[in-house]
Every structure is written in C-alpha cells, then in structure tokens.
Amino acid sequence: MYINKAMKAMLAEYGEAYKPIEQKYLDWALKASARHIYVDHNGNGWCTKCESKVMLPKTKHLQTIECPNCKAKMKSLHVWRRHSNRFSGIEDTVDWYVFPEVLNDHTLMLRYVLVYKADTEPEYGERARYILDFKNKKEYTLEFSWNKKQWEYSASDYFRETGMGYTYRRFCCLQGELYPHTMKRFNKIDNLKYIKFNKAMFSRWYVSSVVINASQKSVMYEKLTKANLYGLIAEDLGSYSHYYDVPYDDTQTELIKALGLNRNTYKYLKKNQSIRVLKFLKANPNVTEKEFETAKLLDFSSELSELVTSYNLHYGKTLKYVRKASEEKKLINFVRDYRDYLNTLDKLGYPLDSQYCYPTNFRKEDERVQQELRERNERRRNMTKKEIILEEARIDSIVNNISKALRENEELKRWMKGSDGLKVIVPESVGELTDEGIKLHNCLKNYAKEIADKQCLIFFIRKLNDPTHAYIAMEYRHGEVRQLRFDKNVTVTDNKIVQFADALAAKLNQLNIMNELRRTA
Known part of the structure; x- marks a missing residue:
C-alpha cells in the first residue's frame, strides 16, 4: 500500500534505535484511532470525550496514553534529540512528541509537541500539525499563529528538525509529485512579499522541496531574484545535487538563464557560493575573472556595486581605476572617498563622464571640487535679497x-x-x-x-x-x-x-x- 511505502520512507532515516518499533507503528497507523486526546498550543493534553487533563508520556517508545477519567486511550511516539539553544548558547534538552492521529482511512495527521527542559520547569507546546493524504498524494502543513490564535498553512524548520515531515517530502520528490498548496502560494504571490517578510522560515530545505526539476526551479529562481532573495538561491545552489542526485551540468542552462548570468560568472558562483558573491555577479553578469578576483579583495563590498549603479558607470573601467588609484590607501577606504568625490560632482552639476569620473590625479581633483563646493555654499549664505530673487528665477528657468x-x-x-x-x-x-x-x-x-x-x-x-x-x-x-x-x-x-x-x-x-x-x- 502507498501508506506503507511512505511510512517506511519516514522511518528509514530514524536509525537503528527505531527499527524495532517500525512494524508496530505501521500497524497502529493503519488500524487504530487516536482522536481521544487533544494537545493545545500550551502543551496541555485534554481528553476529547470527557475534557479531562491528561499527562504527556515520558518515554522514547511507542506508548499508550490513558485518560484517568474516562479511560479513553491514545498511542504516541516520542522522538528525543539534543538541541543547542541559539539565544543563550547553552545546550538544553528538547523532547519532541509525535502524536499520530488517523482522520480517515487514507489521511493521517501528525501532531508535533515540543517539550523544552531548561533550568526551570519544562515548557510544553504543540508547534505544528502535518497532514498526509495518501490517497490523493498530498501533504499539508499547519502551524499555530500566536498572533491570530489559530492554525494556518505555513512552513517551518520543525519538520526538518524531527525528520518526519522532511522524509515524506523527499519521498514525494522521488515519486515526481508536487505539493499543491505550496506551489499555489508561490505562484499566487508574485512579488514574494510574504516570503521576504518571513524569510527566516524559508531555509534551504523548503526552497529545494518546492520544485523537482530544473525548468520549475528556474521559474522559482526568477521570482526570488526579482524579490532580491539571493540568500535562498545561494543556499539552494549548494544543495541541489545533494537532494535530488542531479549533477550541476544537467541544470546549468536553466539556472544560468534564471539568474541572468553567463557561464563564466556561473563558474565563479559555483566556487564561491555566498549571498554576497551572488549579489555581485547579478549586478555585474559580464565580469571577467581578473575583475572577479579584484572584487574579492574588496570583500564584495556593496559600496562599489552601489556606486557603479547609482552613477551609471562602467563596472570594469571603474574597478580598474579604483585598483590603480588606491595604491596609497586600502581599497575599501578609497572606494568611500571616491563615492564622496562623485557625490560632490553630482551636487556641482558636472556631467558624470570619463573626463571627470576618472581623473589622473585623484587627490588633486578631489581637493579642487571640494573647495569649489565650499565656495559655492559660502556665496549662497552671503547672498542679498536681490541675489536671492535672481537665484530663484534662475532655478525656475532651469x-x-x-x-x-x-x-x-x-x-x-x-x-x-x-x-x-x-x-x-x-x-x-x-x-x-x-x-x-x-x-x-x-x-x-x-x-x-x-x-x-x-x-x-x-x-x-x-x-x-x-x-x-x-x-x-x-x-x-x-x-x-x-x-x-x-x-x-x-x-x-x-x-x-x-x-x-x-x-x-x-x-x-x-x-x-x-x-x-x-x-x-
């Protein structure tokens, strides 16, 4: 049966410790019902028959939970793992309880309950629900919204952390299946504002799981590029062949097209997968290898790319000039001085062309334009009323x-x-x-x-x-x-x-x- 294949695929990644309970879990998932207990978002267990409070289990094995009042029973699987607290830096114990619930003969819901054990009392919370529709080959992710106090479709790292949701997602990828609600949301939100707002939730595994072939991934890359979500693309490029066992060469054409790069710049990107490198190559798709290496000396500073974009300069020519003129100073410090110089030219109304943008003696020319700006500002401060009227007339005419x-x-x-x-x-x-x-x-x-x-x-x-x-x-x-x-x-x-x-x-x-x-x- 399809459900058996999916469950076995899930349990395959659990390791040796979970093999003894595999058959028990499958038998229970196919035959049993688990509707007798409810775990709220605060982690409290409640019997749905008599509304009595029920204690959560404390074991790593398949176990029956019994309501102390009406004796209704439910079975649970306890997943245990170590977890590093990112906020305090202290390693604490996090216990994951997975409560499977059979909704009908072909749909299973997994409740993920987190038990966080710190120095104080343990804290409980139902973090997510994962619904598997084996008949229609669909999956749905629900996460509790703390603001709205209700369950909503969402994506989070909880499923990757426990392994269950991610394994099923990969199983569907191998079967050539897409995830309707996920793709629908990607296609509907063209500007990806939702993802941009919640981009911390959309890590590498989520981007990789949304599509299964190069052409579909190309479409998604174009959307992520328009939304400036280069980090997701950079992470995904490094994991693409790992997740789908597809070599880079088979997908280069589609990915290069989606990213707006050429084959040379794509080659640099493969060797230097990072958000900064991808932003740089996207802004300068025709950069040469020598220019690329020079840019690495600048640590791919956004200041240089912004400077070139702001004043419509030629990137290669500007980079060559910066490298030559900055012999006495560090490159990055010179770039900042150069930006101030161009800004002064802009204020004085000079045309930003080769004659003024790339002076032979930068220090001398920079001092000259700065002095000209100071003198102009001084003249304006000392203007008479008549001169002010004439100046306003001049401005109006321009x-x-x-x-x-x-x-x-x-x-x-x-x-x-x-x-x-x-x-x-x-x-x-x-x-x-x-x-x-x-x-x-x-x-x-x-x-x-x-x-x-x-x-x-x-x-x-x-x-x-x-x-x-x-x-x-x-x-x-x-x-x-x-x-x-x-x-x-x-x-x-x-x-x-x-x-x-x-x-x-x-x-x-x-x-x-x-x-x-x-x-x-």
Whole structure:
C-alpha cells in the first residue's frame, strides 16, 4: 500500500534505535484511532470525550496514553534529540512528541509537541500539525499563529528538525509529485512579499522541496531574484545535487538563464557560493575573472556595486581605476572617498563622464571640487535679497527647461499619456511644485534646487479618470525610485503603482536621462 511505502520512507532515516518499533507503528497507523486526546498550543493534553487533563508520556517508545477519567486511550511516539539553544548558547534538552492521529482511512495527521527542559520547569507546546493524504498524494502543513490564535498553512524548520515531515517530502520528490498548496502560494504571490517578510522560515530545505526539476526551479529562481532573495538561491545552489542526485551540468542552462548570468560568472558562483558573491555577479553578469578576483579583495563590498549603479558607470573601467588609484590607501577606504568625490560632482552639476569620473590625479581633483563646493555654499549664505530673487528665477528657468526636455522626449510620452489607469505629469515650474506640495502636505518645493542641479527629478502621478486631483509624488534619484508618497507623506505599497513607477525609472535609466539633462538643459 502507498501508506506503507511512505511510512517506511519516514522511518528509514530514524536509525537503528527505531527499527524495532517500525512494524508496530505501521500497524497502529493503519488500524487504530487516536482522536481521544487533544494537545493545545500550551502543551496541555485534554481528553476529547470527557475534557479531562491528561499527562504527556515520558518515554522514547511507542506508548499508550490513558485518560484517568474516562479511560479513553491514545498511542504516541516520542522522538528525543539534543538541541543547542541559539539565544543563550547553552545546550538544553528538547523532547519532541509525535502524536499520530488517523482522520480517515487514507489521511493521517501528525501532531508535533515540543517539550523544552531548561533550568526551570519544562515548557510544553504543540508547534505544528502535518497532514498526509495518501490517497490523493498530498501533504499539508499547519502551524499555530500566536498572533491570530489559530492554525494556518505555513512552513517551518520543525519538520526538518524531527525528520518526519522532511522524509515524506523527499519521498514525494522521488515519486515526481508536487505539493499543491505550496506551489499555489508561490505562484499566487508574485512579488514574494510574504516570503521576504518571513524569510527566516524559508531555509534551504523548503526552497529545494518546492520544485523537482530544473525548468520549475528556474521559474522559482526568477521570482526570488526579482524579490532580491539571493540568500535562498545561494543556499539552494549548494544543495541541489545533494537532494535530488542531479549533477550541476544537467541544470546549468536553466539556472544560468534564471539568474541572468553567463557561464563564466556561473563558474565563479559555483566556487564561491555566498549571498554576497551572488549579489555581485547579478549586478555585474559580464565580469571577467581578473575583475572577479579584484572584487574579492574588496570583500564584495556593496559600496562599489552601489556606486557603479547609482552613477551609471562602467563596472570594469571603474574597478580598474579604483585598483590603480588606491595604491596609497586600502581599497575599501578609497572606494568611500571616491563615492564622496562623485557625490560632490553630482551636487556641482558636472556631467558624470570619463573626463571627470576618472581623473589622473585623484587627490588633486578631489581637493579642487571640494573647495569649489565650499565656495559655492559660502556665496549662497552671503547672498542679498536681490541675489536671492535672481537665484530663484534662475532655478525656475532651469526647472522649466528640464520639464520641457522630458515632455518632448518621445520615449517618455507613453507615461505622460497614461497606462494602467495612471499617468505622469512633469512639473513645469517651482510654483507647480509648491502647489502640489500644499495639496499633498509635502515639502516638494525644497526639491527645486536639487532638480536645477540635476541631482534628482520629481514627477506627479495622477489617476487617468481624475487627472486634476493630486495623488502621488515620485522622487527619482541615482537611477531608482527613492520615494513614492501619497498625501501626508504616506508610503505607496500598492503593487500596481510601484510597478508603474519602477518601469518609469527603468526607462529613465535606459535613456541615461540625468547625464543627458546635464549636457542639454
């Protein structure tokens, strides 16, 4: 029978100590009923017939639990293991009680009850329920929600810790079966926000168990990549062949495609499986082996990748320049100085091209631009009222020129005409920024100077069916959507709007819009 195969697969990993009880357990699972006792989330046992409290067993063997009041009986299997307390660093004893319960002739429920023995009194708690439907070849995971005080579908490490749930999950993998509720949840939540919020629960075994072949794993990798969950991918890459006995070579094409890498960078990743390496290779898929080794000297600092992305620089050229110019300082310290230098150039409105980004004498050029910035700030502090008015007029004129350049760009007109129920409006003057800021209770006027200095751009997002009503303000800075706010500075979380804004930012990056404006507006 199917149930016998599954149970034997579970018990196969228990070791020599559990072999004597295997047949007893199988016989009981097929014939007996265990509905006479209930273990609540506090670990208390209760008889379902007379509602009397029942003591939990203290043995490692199959044992009958009897209600002291109505004499109803239930059998339990006690799983014992040592457990290291991650919080205190002290090794304590954790006892796992597995209470099997036959729901019908083809469905079994396993109740997992944890008994934690510290210096104080033992603490009990039913941590999870694992339901096996052998007839339909399905499995369901339930975990108690402490906030909602109810049982919900979930995933946790409890099943891997005890071994039972994980063994059955692997058995299904070998049979070529998927897990409907798990796959349904992955497909439904496209942005994987749930997983991102609870990513501590989704460790290597869970990711590996969700799919069984390279093409399905490729789809999941694409979703994890979009959600920036590189850690799960990095862990899974190291365990893929172990769990499914599939060599790397048979899956390279699909995995490379999913991760957006080429074969060389995938080779580096195989040798250096870590979250940092994967993030680096994802940001720089065409990196050479020499550049890769240099980046390792930088300890794959996110600062270098962020610097290249923020200012739209060429990675190989920047890395070569950093390596050459940092002879007198440590690489990572030089990268931070270099970022400050680029930030100063940005504030002063210099075009970020080779002429200014890669100076021959970095120290001399850095001192020059820092001095220029100090002098400009000093002049602004000493401006007269007339000069302030002239400066405001200059800023307003530049904002108008920038607005005109954006509105006349053919590739941006799709957003300005509208799509997906939304449209983009580019403010034409400082006055429009001020008025929109008043309507949205936001300080948009303060961005006028930064817009004029080509440090950022502000867009108004409106509803197509109500284009005159102030709705959302978007700040575009350093190649990304820095802020997306409703009225009273409330952050936008609606996926449709966020995707609309991200698509606009991607188009602006493609057009290299900030450098283009520095040259023309």
